[in-house]
Amino acid sequence: MDKNSKIYIAGHRGMVGSALLRKLEAEGFNNFVLRTSKELDLRNQEAVAQFFAEEKPEYVYLAAAKVGGIVANNTYRAEFLYDNLMIESNIIHQAYVHEVKKLMFLGSSCIYPKLAPQPLKEEYLLTGPLENTNEPYAIAKIAGIKMCDAYRDQYGCNFISVMPTNLYGPNDNYDLNNSHVLPALLRKFHDAKERGDGEVVVWGSGTPKREFLHADDLADACIYLMQTYNESGLVNIGVGEDISIKELAYLIKGIVGFEGDVIFDATKPDGTPRKLMDVSKLKSLGWSASITLKEGIESVYQEKFDKHDIVNS
Structure with a gap:
């Protein structure tokens, strides 16, 4: 091109x-x-x-x-x-x-x-x-x-x-009824922080892993x-690495600054235990991901929810 x-x-x-x-x-x-x-x-x-x-x-x-x-x-x-x-x-x-x-x-x-x-x-x-x-x-x-x-x-x-x-990333769906797990957790922890809640309930055991x-x-x-x-x-x-939902929840908790407890409701379904991409073909073609999960979530959170803090920082 x-x-x-x-x-x-x-x-x-x-x-x-x-x-x-x-x-x-x-x-x-x-x-x-x-x-x-x-x-x-x-x-x-x-x-x-x-x-x-x-x-x-x-x-x-x-x-x-x-x-x-x-x-x-x-x-x-x-x-x-x-x-x-x-x-x-x-x-x-x-x-x-x-x-x-x-x-x-x-x-x-x-x-x-x-x-x-x-x-x-x-x-x-x-x-x-x-x-x-x-x-x-x-x-x-x-x-x-x-x-x-x-x-x-x-x-x-x-x-x-x-x-x-x-x-x-930017332009993701944050509707709690039909969004995917990462934006849904961001929204949950942000809303709980804003309300001053003492806990956030996460569906499932937290053991499934996602990339x-x-x-x-x-x-x-x-x-x-x-x-x-x-x-x-x-x-x-993909990135070729995954993280458990439990680890993801605590990562997001820290990024959002929520100080309450995290409760995992094991009565709710976990879904597929693991979905990880094999990216060896992509790497052999000369490309690898560069944005870490922590960096990425921080930028998405600031862009979507934390604009006031950015303006005044």
Whole structure:
């Protein structure tokens, strides 16, 4: 990519898409084509075809998707399957029709089998049953990966796929009803501190382990791979290390400055015991994460909740 290459970021207002835009702008790229979901319905085949015909982007980051937590995934199963299949099918096909130089498709860790060995290697894809609650979303993401490979095989398109681990960062979702564990804990500890509560209750035993990658690190990895990686299949993007929910809770407690007790409610479900990415392929390609979990959470907390302290510091 040249600095003036025309780049389309699908989903530029989401956590991943906005991180990509920030990073590309910081590196001097200046020719972006962007559309909100109100301006362009990516499920609409005709609208997407017209958009590509008019704008003719050279590079495409496909970060747009219908996303949600476990409840949403399990409740709106048809919508999650249909919407995501339509979004990726329309963009990938039009990228082929209008001779996009390169496209990157972003997947999700739920593509791997429910009982896959840890850490998760790229070759574990399609080796076992998926987790049922988010199977429709996972099926759609797997279809996107396979679609990129199929267009590469049949038409010679340089379409690549990457698979991020659990993400956090600016523009994350902090709704306690449907957010992921890290932003949910940040919100819980912050609210408890503001109210002067004596304790925070964390669901589960605290023993499950999770891996977390800052969205800015993901953006850096994506831009690096867009300029260096040109193969089929997919590449895991993560840090290659995980942390228990208990350790995460106490880390966040310290960052927020909450002085009460932390109670783990073992009557609540723990979820999958562990979800860790094998990032040996990514490291062999020359990239490693640089933002530590503590640094990342501190920056996210200040950006989202602690702006008053920043102004007066």
